[in-house]
Amino acid sequence: MGKSENELIKLIIKLVNKSDISSIKQVVTEILKIIKDESSSAKDLRNIVEKDPPLCAKVLKLANSAHYGYPKSISDIQEAIICIGFDAVKELALNQKVCELFMKEDTTHGFSRLSLWKHCSAVALCCKMIYRREFRERGDNIYVAGLLHDLGIIVEDQFFREMFEQALKKSAQEGINLYIAEKATLKIDHAAIARTIADDWNFPDELIHAMGLHHEPTEVEEEFERIVFTVYIANYICQREKIGYVDAPFRDVNLFNKCLSSSGIKAKAMDIIVEELKEEIKKLDQMGWFIS
Ligand SMILES: [Fe+2]
Numbered sequence: 675m676g677k678s679e680n681e682l683i684k685l686i687i688k689l690v691n692k693s694d695i696s697s698i699k700q701v702v703t704e705i706l707k708i709i710k711d712e713s714s715s716a717k718d719l720r721n722i723v724e725k726d727p728p729l730c731a732k733v734l735k736l737a738n739s740a741h742y743g744y745p746k747s748i749s750d751i752q753e754a755i756i757c758i759g760f761d762a763v764k765e766l767a768l769n770q771k772v773c774e775l776f777m778k779e780d781t782t783h784g785f786s787r788l789s790l791w792k793h794c795s796a797v798a799l800c801c802k803m804i805y806r807r808e809f810r811e812r813g814d815n816i817y818v819a820g821l822l823h824d825l826g827i828i829v830e831d832q833f834f835r836e837m838f839e840q841a842l843k844k845s846a847q848e849g850i851n852l853y854i855a856e857k858a859t860l861k862i863d864h865a866a867i868a869r870t871i872a873d874d875w876n877f878p879d880e881l882i883h884a885m886g887l888h889h890e891p892t893e894v895e896e897e898f899e900r901i902v903f904t905v906y907i908a909n910y911i912c913q914r915e916k917i918g919y920v921d922a923p924f925r926d927v928n929l930f931n932k933c934l935s936s937s938g939i940k941a942k943a944m945d946i947i948v949e950e951l952k953e954e955i956k957k958l959d960q961m962g963w964f965i966s
């Protein structure tokens with residue numbers, strides 16, 4: 675590529691901020707504000723939902739689905755938000771923007787944006803389950819961290835297609851994980867790209883670390899261990915269970931176990947979460963979640 679890392683980072687930020695990817699910045703910032711602010715109401719959430727017609731349609735579709743079993747049909751957005759629940763609507767709002775970016779039926783060397791989206795949704799779900807079950811915590815940033823951890827892959831696919839394809843090929847041929855191959859072909863990997871963007875968008879520090887260290891969690895400072903280890907664990911599980919796209923087929927079981935024990939998570943407890951995750955994914959599949 676012949677560019678220094680600094681120049682490359684500047685170029686990436688410029689390209690991303692001029693593209694459709696930057697639409698994620700606004701929705702994530704707005705939703706994180708609502709998550710943090712205890713006094714936010716259904717009205718604040720309605721304002722976000724109403725600005726986004728495809729999201730509006732999804733919220734109404736979900737509220738009227740058999741899953742919630744309401745006897746009458748719901749056509750009012752605020753009513754639909756109350757019916758589905760605040761948390762689910764926030765997740766839906768985040769998912770909607772991210773999934774719009776991933777909706778491209780274009781497969782190259784086993785990679786497709788659709789399957790990456792399924793992977794990212796599953797990692798987000800798994801992260802949330804770990805926080806709730808194991809830490810009894812909601813975790814303001816954890817769902818977004820799971821959903822966006824592989825954002826750098828989209829950036830590579832969009833702006834550096836040729837080098838990205840080389841990395842995919844190299845990873846398959848040499849039996850190495852994608853992020854290692856990327857360092858050779860692009861001189862930067864997708865985790866570092868994600869970290870750069872999150873930093874430029876003024877995302878919370880926790881989120882920047884979780885996105886940037888999702889393949890190399892041991893480099894984390896103590897303060898961010900919980901979120902970084904959780905994203906690593908969830909990412910590992912989704913790859914092992916082959917839910918959606920697999921960017922790191924060569925897994926380090928020792929590192930996985932280390933993250934589990936440092937987080938105080940027992941192997942048995944993790945098995946229960948995995949079973950629950952698979953059930954949830956099955957339900958989402960049946961609802962057509964990963965298609966439109
Ligand atoms: Fe990754």
Ligand SMILES: [Fe+2]
Binds near residue numbers: 793797823824909
């Ligand atoms: Fe991943």
